[in-house]
Amino acid sequence: xxxxxxxxLPSGVRKKLMFVNRKAPHGTIYxxxxxxxxxxxxxxxxxxxxxxxxxxxxxxVKGQNTQAIGTKNFxxxxxxxxDYEITRLYVxxxxxxxxxxxxxxxxxxxxxxxxxxxxxxxxxxxxxRAEMATLMAEQDVLLSF
Amino acid sequence: xxxxxxxxLPSGVRKKLMFVNRKAPHGTIYxxxxxxxxxxxxxxxxxxxxxxxxxxxxxxVKGQNTQAIGTKNFxxxxxxxxDYEITRLYVxxxxxxxxxxxxxxxxxxxxxxxxxxxxxxxxxxxxxRAEMATLMAEQDVLLSF
Amino acid sequence: MSTLHTVNKSPFERAALIxxxxxxxxxxxxxxxxxxxxxxRKRTAFAAxxxxxxxxxxxxxxxxxxxxxxxxxxxLIEGIKTVDYGGFVDLAAKHRRVQSWL
Amino acid sequence: MSTLHTVNKSPFERAALIxxxxxxxxxxxxxxxxxxxxxxRKRTAFAAxxxxxxxxxxxxxxxxxxxxxxxxxxxLIEGIKTVDYGGFVDLAAKHRRVQSWL
Amino acid sequence: MKxxxxxxxxPYTHQASDSALQFARAALAKGHEIVRVFFYNDGxxxxxxxxxxxxxxxxxxxxxxxxxxKHGLDLVVCIAxxxxxxxxxxxxxxxxGKDADNIAPGFRISGLGQLVEAAILADRMVTFGD
Amino acid sequence: MKxxxxxxxxPYTHQASDSALQFARAALAKGHEIVRVFFYNDGxxxxxxxxxxxxxxxxxxxxxxxxxxKHGLDLVVCIAxxxxxxxxxxxxxxxxGKDADNIAPGFRISGLGQLVEAAILADRMVTFGD
Numbered sequence: 134x135x136x137x138x139x140x141x142l143p144s145g146v147r148k149k150l151m152f153v154n155r156k157a158p159h160g161t162i163y164x165x166x167x168x169x170x171x172x173x174x175x176x177x178x179x180x181x182x183x184x185x186x187x188x189x190x191x192x193x194v195k196g197q198n199t200q201a202i203g204t205k206n207f208x209x210x211x212x213x214x215x216d217y218e219i220t221r222l223y224v225x226x227x228x229x230x231x232x233x234x235x236x237x238x239x240x241x242x243x244x245x246x247x248x249x250x251x252x253x254x255x256x257x258x259x260x261x262r263a264e265m266a267t268l269m270a271e272q273d274v275l276l277s278f
Numbered sequence: 279x280x281x282x283x284x285x286x287l288p289s290g291v292r293k294k295l296m297f298v299n300r301k302a303p304h305g306t307i308y309x310x311x312x313x314x315x316x317x318x319x320x321x322x323x324x325x326x327x328x329x330x331x332x333x334x335x336x337x338x339v340k341g342q343n344t345q346a347i348g349t350k351n352f353x354x355x356x357x358x359x360x361d362y363e364i365t366r367l368y369v370x371x372x373x374x375x376x377x378x379x380x381x382x383x384x385x386x387x388x389x390x391x392x393x394x395x396x397x398x399x400x401x402x403x404x405x406x407r408a409e410m411a412t413l414m415a416e417q418d419v420l421l422s423f
Numbered sequence: 424m425s426t427l428h429t430v431n432k433s434p435f436e437r438a439a440l441i442x443x444x445x446x447x448x449x450x451x452x453x454x455x456x457x458x459x460x461x462x463x464r465k466r467t468a469f470a471a472x473x474x475x476x477x478x479x480x481x482x483x484x485x486x487x488x489x490x491x492x493x494x495x496x497x498x499l500i501e502g503i504k505t506v507d508y509g510g511f512v513d514l515a516a517k518h519r520r521v522q523s524w525l
Numbered sequence: 526m527s528t529l530h531t532v533n534k535s536p537f538e539r540a541a542l543i544x545x546x547x548x549x550x551x552x553x554x555x556x557x558x559x560x561x562x563x564x565x566r567k568r569t570a571f572a573a574x575x576x577x578x579x580x581x582x583x584x585x586x587x588x589x590x591x592x593x594x595x596x597x598x599x600x601l602i603e604g605i606k607t608v609d610y611g612g613f614v615d616l617a618a619k620h621r622r623v624q625s626w627l
Numbered sequence: 628m629k630x631x632x633x634x635x636x637x638p639y640t641h642q643a644s645d646s647a648l649q650f651a652r653a654a655l656a657k658g659h660e661i662v663r664v665f666f667y668n669d670g671x672x673x674x675x676x677x678x679x680x681x682x683x684x685x686x687x688x689x690x691x692x693x694x695x696x697k698h699g700l701d702l703v704v705c706i707a708x709x710x711x712x713x714x715x716x717x718x719x720x721x722x723x724g725k726d727a728d729n730i731a732p733g734f735r736i737s738g739l740g741q742l743v744e745a746a747i748l749a750d751r752m753v754t755f756g757d
Numbered sequence: 758m759k760x761x762x763x764x765x766x767x768p769y770t771h772q773a774s775d776s777a778l779q780f781a782r783a784a785l786a787k788g789h790e791i792v793r794v795f796f797y798n799d800g801x802x803x804x805x806x807x808x809x810x811x812x813x814x815x816x817x818x819x820x821x822x823x824x825x826x827k828h829g830l831d832l833v834v835c836i837a838x839x840x841x842x843x844x845x846x847x848x849x850x851x852x853x854g855k856d857a858d859n860i861a862p863g864f865r866i867s868g869l870g871q872l873v874e875a876a877i878l879a880d881r882m883v884t885f886g887d
Binding site for chain 1: 432433435436457458461464465466467468470486487488490491492493494495507
Binding site for chain 6: 531533558559560589609610611613614615617618622623625627
């Protein structure tokens with residue numbers, strides 16, 4: 134989607150970066166722009182993961198079709214994250230439930246696991262609110278969208 | 279605050295215009311901009327009133343002082359509305375209550391009543407939610423901020 | 424002398440839809456557009472409030488916005504109708520005034 | 526390894542404050558800035574939730590934003606402390622990371 | 628029927644400008660008249676000709692300019708809101724000593740009275756925003 | 758300590774740019790370093806020199822430019838977000854065949870990698886937005 138620039142950083146710096154997605158897609162541009170940064174971040178060889186909570190969970194709903202509103206449909210890009218070695222998408226269980234959503238309503242997103250003969254593994258992990266809070270507390274940087 | 283332009287309209291058109299204020303002041307510019315249109319509207323000789331509901335009721339809280347955030351304090355302008363013959367400010371009772379506010383927390387806003395020897399009358403009328411809905415239903419135009 | 428109410432924000436994120444539903448009157452219509460269409464989903468935390476409002480006034484969702492969010496008619500609370508942009512215009516023309524709950 | 530949470534929207538209008546309070550952990554701090562300062566008021570519909578959170582983590586409001594909304598310390602839920610912009614910087618420096626609940 | 632449209636947000640960040648444009652097209656397709664589109668608050672940012680959206684995305688400024696040209700629409704950018712945000716026509720740029728202007732074709736800069744006037748002239752006002 | 762700051766909203770409509778500016782000033786006053794201020798989404802609109810705010814109001818673009826000059830701040834405007842919204846420097850204007858540019862002094866246009874880099878270099882990232 135966006136051009137990748139060569140990182141100019143002291144070598145060996147490896148931070149835990151979490152992108153925190155809390156907004157519904159399409160009504161505002163934040164979901165799209167978060168995805169742009171996520172893709173760029175892949176070039177920096179950091180430990181990147183994504184969190185989807187509150188209305189952010191709507192970003193992963195399957196079957197999105199923006200043709201009739203005339204905007205760009207970036208939903209398929211989530212399925213390409215595995216190719217960028219971004220393999221951890223944490224989705225908050227309570228956020229899904231409040232919105233009448235089940236895991237089956239989400240896009241299937243997978244990645245190949247190099248530690249397991251490149252077997253396809255699911256990238257989405259549904260976690261409870263307390264576990265989401267714990268995951269956030271384990272990061273070096275939280276980037277909020 | 280803003281320049282007044284001469285209206286270029288067929289004479290005798292007199293509409294009921296309500297400005298619907300639902301946003302808190304200072305965090306966004308909408309309250310300020312609504313006030314700008316309200317002042318301009320006075321030159322058009324229409325039947326203008328203002329509604330304050332949801333977070334819009336915070337616009338009328340007394341003692342606002344924006345010096346330390348460096349933005350313009352437009353709160354005193356509400357008190358000048360009477361000079362523009364804008365004399366009806368409807369405030370929703372339920373919105374006040376949910377926010378822990380009482381009428382005593384609001385600025386005193388008055389106007390001179392030409393039908394009563396220019397006696398000072400209060401401009402703020404606290405109304406219930408159902409009455410607010412009725413007032414909205416009596417307007418020709420609702421301008422939302 | 425009815426009103427068309429439009430709401431464009433998710434009820435899970437903003438208070439606008441609930442506030443609008445608290446101000447509708449019999450004969451009014453309420454149209455959910457943009458991110459508000461998720462408020463029309465079945466089985467959400469707000470479904471009961473929306474269902475109750477459907478007994479007072481006519482509820483609509485904008486179909487193009489529905490499709491963008493991956494939703495279909497089967498996901499909607501019973502009684503909510505879909506319209507396209509032309510239907511939005513018709514609703515605005517039919518009712519005496521439009522209140523945009525921004 | 527605690528977190529500073531910042532919230533900038535009124536809880537009466539947006540879900541951010543309530544969501545943030547649902548994710549704080551002991552040792553964290555939460556700072557209300559901009560329109561969020563109204564969430565620190567006594568006797569609101571959300572006061573009980575905020576009071577409960579005050580037992581888990583430290584709650585702060587930005588004094589310049591408080592003054593802009595016509596509020597003073599006497600209006601605040603007990604236990605909520607005020608800071609100025611320098612205090613905001615100190616809080617950000619003290620905690621390991623900042624989560625902005627936009 | 629006569630419609631007036633208010634756009635309170637700029638392009639791309641919020642869907643407001645997209646929705647307003649689709650509404651305007653649908654109203655015109657049904658034979659309605661649009662007395663004015665008033666761009667207020669961040670909405671003034673729809674009216675700069677300097678935008679370069681990605682090739683695979685829509686161009687909102689161009690869409691508004693083209694719709695205005697085709698149907699003789701009156702696209703008014705609020706002068707005070709535009710000044711604050713750096714949307715200027717040649718006259719405004721000169722008056723304020725700026726070395727460039729950026730207003731897009733089909734947009735004109737005018738006062739808030741144009742919004743009130745539209746509210747009076749139109750049968751229906753529809754507002755799109757955040 | 759090293760701070761990175763993200764600004765996601767333009768001037769005036771939201772308080773985000775005001776809050777970010779006050780935070781930056783306070784951090785510098787306490788002797789901290791600001792590795793970068795990254796203007797993203799509508800935040801890019803802080804970086805146009807064509808703004809003419811009212812005489813009795815603050816001038817956010819000028820305040821950022823002055824703070825950058827005084828403290829050698831790196832103010833980066835996201836290139837893709839800026840193109841969409843019509844914030845261009847002379848090179849960008851030329852490249853895209855535009856007849857004017859509007860970037861303000863002290864701001865530079867660069868890619869999203871600058872945001873990721875800031876997140877890695879800074880001890881703390883603070884985001885201001887809607």
